[in-house]
Amino acid sequence: MAHLDAPLLAADQAPPPRPVRSMGTPLAATIAVVTSLIGLVVLAWAVLFVTKGRFLKGTFESIASSSAQRRVRVAGDFQLYFAPFNLKFVAEGLSVENPDWAGTSPFFSAARIDARIATFSLLAHQKRFQWLGLTDGRIDLQWDRDGKQNTWTFGSGGGKPLEMPLIQRARIAGTQLRYLDPRHRLDAAIRVDTVAAEDNRFADTIRFDGNGTARGARFTLAGALLSSNKTLAGGENRLRLHAEGVRSRVDIAGTLPGATVLDGAKLHMNLRGQNLADIFMLAGIAVPDTRGYRLTSVVAKQGDEWRFTGVKGRFGDSDLAGKFTVQLREPRMLVTADLATQILDIIDAGPFIGYNPNALATQGAQAAVTQTAGPPRLLPDAPLRTEALKNFDARVKWQVRAVRAPNLPVSNIELGLELEDRLLTLSPLNFSLARGTVTSDIRIDARRSPVFTRYDIRLSPTPMGVLLAGFGADQSGTTGMLKARVQMEGTGDSVRQSLASANGRIAVIMPKGEFWTRNTELAEFDLGTFVQKMFERRLKEPVQINCGLIGFTVRDGVAAADPILIDTQKNVMLGRGGFSFKNETIDLAFRADSKRFSLFSGQSPVGIGGSFAKPSISVISPELLARAGGGLGLALVASPIAGVLTFVDFGDAKATDCGPVLAGASAASQRDAKGRPRDDVGGGTTAKSESGKANPGEVKRQRKKFLGIF
Numbered sequence: 001m002a003h004l005d006a007p008l009l010a011a012d013q014a015p016p017p018r019p020v021r022s023m024g025t026p027l028a029a030t031i032a033v034v035t036s037l038i039g040l041v042v043l044a045w046a047v048l049f050v051t052k053g054r055f056l057k058g059t060f061e062s063i064a065s066s067s068a069q070r071r072v073r074v075a076g077d078f079q080l081y082f083a084p085f086n087l088k089f090v091a092e093g094l095s096v097e098n099p100d101w102a103g104t105s106p107f108f109s110a111a112r113i114d115a116r117i118a119t120f121s122l123l124a125h126q127k128r129f130q131w132l133g134l135t136d137g138r139i140d141l142q143w144d145r146d147g148k149q150n151t152w153t154f155g156s157g158g159g160k161p162l163e164m165p166l167i168q169r170a171r172i173a174g175t176q177l178r179y180l181d182p183r184h185r186l187d188a189a190i191r192v193d194t195v196a197a198e199d200n201r202f203a204d205t206i207r208f209d210g211n212g213t214a215r216g217a218r219f220t221l222a223g224a225l226l227s228s229n230k231t232l233a234g235g236e237n238r239l240r241l242h243a244e245g246v247r248s249r250v251d252i253a254g255t256l257p258g259a260t261v262l263d264g265a266k267l268h269m270n271l272r273g274q275n276l277a278d279i280f281m282l283a284g285i286a287v288p289d290t291r292g293y294r295l296t297s298v299v300a301k302q303g304d305e306w307r308f309t310g311v312k313g314r315f316g317d318s319d320l321a322g323k324f325t326v327q328l329r330e331p332r333m334l335v336t337a338d339l340a341t342q343i344l345d346i347i348d349a350g351p352f353i354g355y356n357p358n359a360l361a362t363q364g365a366q367a368a369v370t371q372t373a374g375p376p377r378l379l380p381d382a383p384l385r386t387e388a389l390k391n392f393d394a395r396v397k398w399q400v401r402a403v404r405a406p407n408l409p410v411s412n413i414e415l416g417l418e419l420e421d422r423l424l425t426l427s428p429l430n431f432s433l434a435r436g437t438v439t440s441d442i443r444i445d446a447r448r449s450p451v452f453t454r455y456d457i458r459l460s461p462t463p464m465g466v467l468l469a470g471f472g473a474d475q476s477g478t479t480g481m482l483k484a485r486v487q488m489e490g491t492g493d494s495v496r497q498s499l500a501s502a503n504g505r506i507a508v509i510m511p512k513g514e515f516w517t518r519n520t521e522l523a524e525f526d527l528g529t530f531v532q533k534m535f536e537r538r539l540k541e542p543v544q545i546n547c548g549l550i551g552f553t554v555r556d557g558v559a560a561a562d563p564i565l566i567d568t569q570k571n572v573m574l575g576r577g578g579f580s581f582k583n584e585t586i587d588l589a590f591r592a593d594s595k596r597f598s599l600f601s602g603q604s605p606v607g608i609g610g611s612f613a614k615p616s617i618s619v620i621s622p623e624l625l626a627r628a629g630g631g632l633g634l635a636l637v638a639s640p641i642a643g644v645l646t647f648v649d650f651g652d653a654k655a656t657d658c659g660p661v662l663a664g665a666s667a668a669s670q671r672d673a674k675g676r677p678r679d680d681v682g683g684g685t686t687a688k689s690e691s692g693k694a695n696p697g698e699v700k701r702q703r704k705k706f707l708g709i710f
Contacts, residue, residue, distance in 0.1 A: 045082055052090075053080035068154035070097045070107070086130060087117040098151050102142050107151045110175075111136035128166040132259075137175035147183040161328070167259040169227045169237075170194075171204050179212075184284060188212030190221075206259070214282040219245025223252075225259060239267065246282060248273025252299065267299040269308070276315055283326070285335060286388035288351035291316035291358055304328045316357060317345035317404070324396075332421070335394040344413070346405035354380025354495050368613075375585055375611035379496035386422070386446045386493065394419040400431075409434040409466070422446040436462025436483075450491045453498045459484040464513065480513025480545050485664070488554055499581040500557040507664035510548035510566065544569035547658035553666065557581040561588070563667035563681035567656035570595055574680055577608075584612040593653030593680075654678065 057078035064072040075093025082088065096108040114133035141162065142151045150159045175192045190210035209222040223241035237259050241252040254267030272294040273279065280287045295313030299306070309323045324337035347360045350368070359367035370377040400413035413431040417424070422445070429440035437460045445452045464480040488504030491497070548566035552559035557580060564575025572595065577588040588608040610616035655673035663669075667681040 048081035049083065051081075054078055056080050064096075068096065069156070070099060070154070072096050076112075082119070083116070085119060087119055089113070089115045089117060098140060098142075099149070101144055101149065102140070102151050105140055106138065107140050109138045110134055113137070128168070129170075130168050132167050132170040132172075134170070134172045134175050136173065139175070139177045141178065142180045143183060145182045147181075164260040164262075166261055168261075169204075170206060170259045171227075172206055177210075185215045186212070188214075214245070215284070217246040217278075217282070219243060219282075225256070227259060237261075239265075246273070246278035247275060248279050250279075254299075262301040263303070265299075265301060269295075269297045269299045271295045271297070271313075281388075283333075284388055284391035285333075286385035289357060290351065291348060291361060295320065311339075316348040316361070317343075318348040319343060322398075332390070333392045335392055335396070337394075337396045337398070339396070339398040341398070341400045342402070344400045344403050346403055346408060349403065354382035356382075374583055376613040377496070377584055378611070378613040379499060379581070379584060381494045381496045383493045384444070384446065384451055386451065389419065389422045389424070389446050392419070393421065403431075433459065434462055434466040436460050448491075450497070451493050452489070452491050454489040455486060455502075455504070457484075457486040461511070464510070480510055482508055482510045482548075484508040490557070496581075502554050502557055502581060504554050505562075506552040506554065506559060508550040509662055509664055510545060510550075511662060512547060512658075513545050547656065547661040548573075549661040549664060550575070551664060551666065552578060554581075561667075563670055564588075564590070565656060565661060565667075565670060565678075565681055567658065567661070572653040572656060572680075579612075586610055586612070586615055595653045595655065654680070 054077070057074055060078065060080060061072055061074060073093075073095050074091045075095070077090065077092045079088060079090035090113070091110075092112045094108070094110050094113055095106045098105060098107040112133070112135040114131075115129055116131040118128040118130055140151060143159065144150070148159050150162070152162060153160045171194045172192045173194055177190045177192065179186065179188045179190075181187075188210060189212055190208055192206060192208045194204045194206050204227045206225040206227060207222075208224070209220075211218065211220045213219070221241065221243040223239065225240075226238040237256040239252065239254055239256055241250075243250050249272055251270045252267055254265060256262065256265045271279065272292075274292050276290040276293045276295075277287050293313065293315035295311060295315075297308040297311045299308055301307070304327055306326045306328070307323070308325070311323055312321050314320065319342050320339060321341075322337065322339035324335065324339070327334040327336070347357055350357050350360045355368050368378060368380070370381070394417060396415070396417040398413075398415040398417070400415075401411065403410040403413070411432045414428055415426065416428050417426055419425075424444040424446065426440065426442040426444075429442060431438050438457065439460070440455075440457045442456070443454045459482070461481045461483045464482050484507060486504070486506050488499075488502040488506075490499055490502035492499075492501055546567040546569065550564050550566075551562050553562040554560075558578060559581070560578040561575050564573075566573040571592040573590060573592045575588060575590045577586075579586045579588070586609055590606045590608070607618035608615060609618060656678075657671040657673055657675060660669045660671060667678075670678045670681050672678055
């Protein structure tokens with residue numbers, strides 16, 4: 001029975017429950033793993049600290065050489081450990097080779113380097129040195145000729161821009177640095193040493209000096225960096241720099257957050273010299289020449305931008321204020337500026353169109369004239385610096401309140417300049433002219449060779465009297481207005497070359513207005529009316545100008561009258577001829593046909609000749625002499641009264657339809673008051689060519705017949 005009951009008892013008896021795991025067991029395991037890792041780290045730290053990591057010397061050389069793809073060697077003592085958290089690195093006789101293309105000298109060598117590097121900065125791929133001690137260092141920084149590789153970019157990373165490591169404090173002795181950039185023609189050598197600071201707020205003074213060449217111009221520099229005393233809270237690094245070269249001097253002073261930390265720096269610059277263009281030339285930036293200058297500015301660096309704010313100073317006899325920024329970007333740096341001038345001296349404005357300001361200051365207007373074997377030249381021939389335009393882009397705004405110039409009523413200049421990959425646009429280029437406004441858009445395309453320029457210049461309706469007074473002439477009592485437009489395009493690397501090849505149109509339009517009789521009669525050379533009114537003391541009697549157009553069609557640098565047509569209350573004034581941008585000669589003739597009977601009317605052209613630099617006016621023309629000779633002959637063979645008949649104008653001039661005139665239309669579109677095509681315009685001569693001979697297509701001047709004699 002006992003044996004039979006045993007299975008029953010076993011069946012009735014439940015198996016013992018399995019033990020339940022504690023909820024803290026996984027956490028304990030995790031803690032154990034973490035504790036083990038921390039222990040290993042502490043152990044590694046302790047081993048490194050005790051041994052100073054000297055046993056890692058071979059490993060360091062191997063890994064560094066493989067990573068940099070160039071040989072790295074430590075000849076003497078080597079230390080690499082954490083002290084206590086920042087990485088401590090010591091190497092004696094450290095050398096790093098240059099790539100093959102850079103020559104046999106090492107990229108870096110030092111008798112001793114002692115550094116403390118923030119550990120977390122290594123994880124962020126940005127080395128931050130809390131301390132750097134460097135003895136007898138040699139650093140060779142080079143770009144290759146193509147600007148694609150440099151010595152400080154290791155491995156296959158190409159040529160990255162130079163980024164200085166962030167160094168809070170440093171002590172450097174007997175160290176030399178060389179920087180060579182063949183593409184930008186820059187070669188500099190700098191020596192650095194540390195001496196005891198004279199100011200107890202600073203632990204050390206790092207002094208540096210050097211010299212070199214920039215685009216062929218020599219320069220020297222010297223300065224000091226006062227490293228903050230670590231025992232003082234909120235220490236600073238004070239920078240002083242003085243440099244001279246290219247007829248200029250610059251002084252920079254201020255504070256840096258760290259020895260090589262430029263972002264957030266507070267710097268003040270004092271710049272002075274003979275020509276502001278010299279300084280910009282060092283950076284490959286082309287600006288117009290200036291006379292002696294002096295500028296001050298606050299300098300700051302933010303990322304890849306150098307910012308110059310609070311700019312104040314003078315160039316020549318003009319003032320300048322504003323701000324500008326240089327952004328170091330690829331493939332071209334970007335220059336942006338917002339500038340203002342209260343008074344711009346006309347001499348200082350000369351370089352903007354190609355004149356030498358120093359010559360203008362010493363010789364006056366005569367400096368703008370170039371003597372040649374032919375006629376003297378006035379148009380500037382200074383070439384555009386097309387090579388420099390490849391180096392940068394620009395966006396500039398410049399406002400000028402007034403221009404200091406005798407007899408030049410210009411003010412309120414507004415310039416907008418944009419340069420994008422050698423395409424230079426001046427838009428707007430506006431200024432006030434005698435209560436009128438000149439609005440310009442000029443486009444200079446240096447991508448093409450030769451340079452292609454398009455001009456579009458407009459003058460809004462402007463009081464003629466105010467304009468004359470502004471240029472120093474008598475207002476002539478006139479209430480007349482005028483407006484104008486120039487549309488041309490040409491090729492050439494200077495203003496003169498561009499205009500000498502230009503094609504387009506020039507039109508000056510005079511709407512209805514009044515002029516003094518004295519001036520119109522003199523211009524018309526109407527002796528009878530002029531003498532009559534002189535004795536009657538009516539010289540100030542106004543003469544009504546109905547409409548007028550002085551138009552030129554320009555082809556290959558030669559401008560031909562198309563047309564010159566002015567309709568007055570009493571006369572129709574016509575002009576023929578033209579001028580040449582090629583040799584700057586003028587060959588124009590003006591004459592007036594009377595609408596009324598006039599006695600003793602010369603009816604002979606008033607000529608304007610000579611050149612731009614030396615124009616001449618001829619009233620006693622060959623036509624007048626011929627008529628006088630004819631009159632004398634008639635007087636001899638007939639009677640004195642017959643001689644007078646050669647100077648009689650019976651007043652048969654055709655009144656003008658002012659519609660085409662006010663529209664600036666060409667000669668072919670001009671009509672008389674009855675709507676008929678005019679036959680007295682459109683046959684004007686052009687100016688002489690470069691050789692001095694008349695251009696093909698020149699036609700003889702029409703002569704008005706008097707009593708069937710002429």
